[in-house]
Amino acid sequence: MQRLAEFGWRLLPFIAAITIWYLVRWSGLVDQGLLPPPHAVFVEIWRRSLDGGFLLDAWMSVRRVLLGLFFGMLLAVPVGFLIGWNRGVRRFVDPLVNFFRALPPIALIPLVIVYLGIGEVAKVAILFYAAFFAGVIVMYEGMSQINPLFVRVARTLGATDWEIFYKVIIPLTIPHVLTATRVALGVAWATLVASELVAAQNGIGAVIQNASAFFQLTTIYAGIVTIGFFALLMDSVLRAITRNFLNWQDRVAQ
CATH class of the missing domain: 1.20.5 (Single alpha-helices involved in coiled-coils or other helix-helix interfaces)
Incomplete structure (x- = not known):
């Protein structure tokens, strides 16, 4: 119940x-x-899903987001950790990170086409850019707020550098990694349509772009709802993972 x-x-x-x-x-x-009424939008999603094309478009978009998120966070985690843990590095890199973070990914599309062409690499690169800077900001802001007292206490108790890193720093870092991943995921989905402006033949963003050319509003709403659905689904999965990883914090608090 x-x-x-x-x-x-x-x-x-x-x-x-x-x-x-x-x-x-x-x-x-x-x-x-x-x-268009909501029921017409849902009928459009169902109709397009039955012919298989819409499911392929959804899969291509999810795949691009996952690749951009994976490679973005793969770099954002160590970079954010380094910036957040080392004040000297933070003073030097922070203005540069905030400068590039303010640049909208859509503004980089002409340069991406020039250097990377119009294939999948270009689309993933735009999503990588969006995910990386969103993730690195959350990571280093979170890391900079970790109390160094934990490290000093562990060292006083005789812990080695490896034990401090493995048993203190990593557990304190995991919540920030998961939060950064959730933020980067949202930004990647928000950037999806822009990434699929790069001559995409498939993907939900491409469906929306093609529908807009023919003023097919029901299809446009269907694409928007589909993006929201998959973004919510992936975020829910991340939340479940976060709860499982952070159970130890609840036990400590008790």
């Missing part, structure tokens, strides 16, 4: 959003021709 109630609370915001969607459409505030 408790799980059923929790599931109901999770569904409630979506029910409210769909209700507001219908109310706005029926209120006359927006021309009904410019705002």
